[in-house]
Amino acid sequence: IYSSAVFIGWAAVGFGLIIESIYRRGLGNMLASVAGTLTLLVAFGLSLNTGDTMPVLEAVLDTQFWLTTHVISVSLGYVATLVAGFFGIGYLLTNWVGGKESMQRQLYRCCYGTACFGILFSFVGTLLGGLWADDSWGRFWGWDPKENGALLIVIWNALMLHARWDKMVGGRGFSLLAIGGNVVTAWSWFGTNELGLG
Numbered sequence: 001i002y003s004s005a006v007f008i009g010w011a012a013v014g015f016g017l018i019i020e021s022i023y024r025r026g027l028g029n030m031l032a033s034v035a036g037t038l039t040l041l042v043a044f045g046l047s048l049n050t051g052d053t054m055p056v057l058e059a060v061l062d063t064q065f066w067l068t069t070h071v072i073s074v075s076l077g078y079v080a081t082l083v084a085g086f087f088g089i090g091y092l093l094t095n096w097v098g099g100k101e102s103m104q105r106q107l108y109r110c111c112y113g114t115a116c117f118g119i120l121f122s123f124v125g126t127l128l129g130g131l132w133a134d135d136s137w138g139r140f141w142g143w144d145p146k147e148n149g150a151l152l153i154v155i156w157n158a159l160m161l162h163a164r165w166d167k168m169v170g171g172r173g174f175s176l177l178a179i180g181g182n183v184v185t186a187w188s189w190f191g192t193n194e195l196g197l198g
Contacts, residue, residue: 002047004075004189009039011079015114023106031086066132070125074150077122078189080114081153081181084160087111088178091171108171111178112164118181119157126150149188156184 012035020028091107094100129150134140141147160177163169169177 002043004071005039005043007075008079008082009036009043011076012036012039012083015079015083019110023110025103025106027087027090027106027110030090031083035083035086066128066135070128070132073121073125073128075125077118077120077125077153077157078185080118080121081157081185084111084114084118084178085180085182085185087114088175088181091175092179095172104171108174111175115157115160115178115181119154119161122150122154122157126154145192149192152184153181153188156181 013032016028016030016032016035018028019031020026022028087107087110091104091111094104094107126147129147130140133142133147156177160174160181163177164174
């Protein structure tokens with residue numbers, strides 16, 4: 001879990017730099033600095049704990065293909081969902097302090113765009129995880145906590161996007177749902193890994 005925290009931190013910084021190169025308003029720099037700092041603090045805390053790693057499971061890790069495709073896809077889905085939540089927080093803060101409407105509109109667009117990216121990679125990564133399980137254990141889906149956590153992120157992102165597309169929520173409601181996505185992602189990332197059952 002330590003190495004995934006470092007990867008997620010770097011990927012969040014990468015998202016921020018890409019967004020900064022597009023908008024050039026400081027949004028991406030703020031995202032990169034806050035997300036990078038928070039995830040590296042989490043990684044530092046995990047490095048102090050020796051119980052955050054599991055022994056290598058030879059039957060599963062016998063191929064680098066599934067490890068590479070599934071883990072990177074799911075991790076990018078986690079990152080995008082977390083980044084959407086950060087943009088949701090930014091949207092609500094600028095709305096609360098009476099920020100410029102153009103800034104709120106850009107934060108909302110960034111939140112929506114990263115949520116779309118998040119559902120794409122979460123879905124693809126979860127599907128690849130099922131294929132990996134089928135290749136390794138002979139079953140596509142076993143309802144273990146890690147699989148359920150990944151599915152929960154896909155469902156939450158789908159809920160967010162459908163609520164927006166059906167005009168059930170506006171900018172504020174979508175931002176609140178994106179922040180809820182941070183809770184779901186944190187549960188899927190920490191909860192299932194720390195339970196030691198998956």
